[in-house]
Amino acid sequence: MNDxxxxxxxxxxxxxxxxxxxxxxxVAAILRSAQLASSSSNVQAYSVIGVTxxxxxxxxxxLSGNQPYVEECPLFLVWCADLLRLRHACERQQVEMVxxxxxxxxxxxxxxxLAAQNAAIAAESLGLGIVYIGGIRNQPAEVTRLLQIPRLVYPVFGMCVxxxxxxxxxxxxxxxxxxxHENSYSAEPFREAIDEYDQIMREYYRRRTGGKRDTTWSEEMAAKFRQAAxxxxxxxxxxQGFGFE
Structure with missing residues (x-):
């Protein structure tokens, strides 16, 4: 394997x-690496808010669910899907954006x-650590007010760095x-693979918590998806202007 x-x-x-x-x-190296991620038709439909x-x-x-590392990390990046800049580009050409x-x-x-994952890899290559924060979507309207996020932009997740x-x-x-899956989708391997993984994760949770957590991946997923989040x-x-037509 290479580096x-x-x-x-x-x-x-x-x-x-x-x-x-x-x-x-x-910070510049991390963000520049993010910018060079693949982008659909080069639209680059995202923005990043660095919070220090x-x-x-x-x-x-x-707002993210009382996660202390959001406060403790030196840099918290809020990754946003962003159509506003594209609307401005259309207006410059006197076109109404759909x-x-x-x-x-x-x-x-x-x-x-895609951009955020590039940033994560760049950060780790510099000896830094990251964790994604999906809890930023717990109270998105409040996050929007706090960070003055305009319409046509929404926070997808945060990242501690x-x-x-x-x-x-x-x-x-x-x-x-x-x-x-090779050539076509097949659910046949699921049962055996999940059985194997459940045992691996049970041992992982036991080891990580000193025996205080005794559960499997299947049990964790069942608890997570038994109700809408x-x-x-x-x-x-x-x-925010993100329709579903």
Missing amino acids: VIQLLQRHRSIRRFKPDPLSAEQ DPAKKRELAV HGTMENFVVATVDVA GYPDQDPDPRPRLPLQAVY RKHLRAYLEE
Whole structure:
């Protein structure tokens, strides 16, 4: 394996950070790497809000579900799907932009995810650690007000960035046969692969918690998907101009 593959396969989510700030050069390198991610038709339908203000990070930590590492990390990046810049480009050409479509929503959401993952890899290559914060969608309207996010933009997730102050074990992933299909989709490998993975994750949780957590991946997923989550998102997205036509 080469150095890039080794870096990718060493990824861990970091939730404890040293207070040391990032340099301007590090931040620029991370964001420039994000910008060079693939983008659908080069629309680059995303923006990033870097939050270093302690008061704002403290409020974002609460809004994200009382996650302390949002406040403690030196840099909190809020990754936003963004159609506003595209509307301005259309107006420069005296064209009225059609924005309220499912396709535009998907394109912007995928664009920001690709850019963020490039940023994550760049940060880790610099010896930094990251963790994604989906909790930014818990109260998106409040996040929108706090960060003055305009219409046609919405926060997809946050990302804590900083020097790691912990060394957690990598979290095991599903066996490859559960996620890779050759030539056509097949659900046949699921049962055996999930049985194997459940045992791996049970041992992982036991080891990580000193025996206090005794559960499997299937049990965790059943608890997560037994009810709808964040049902407020559709109304919020429509208010922000992301339609579903």
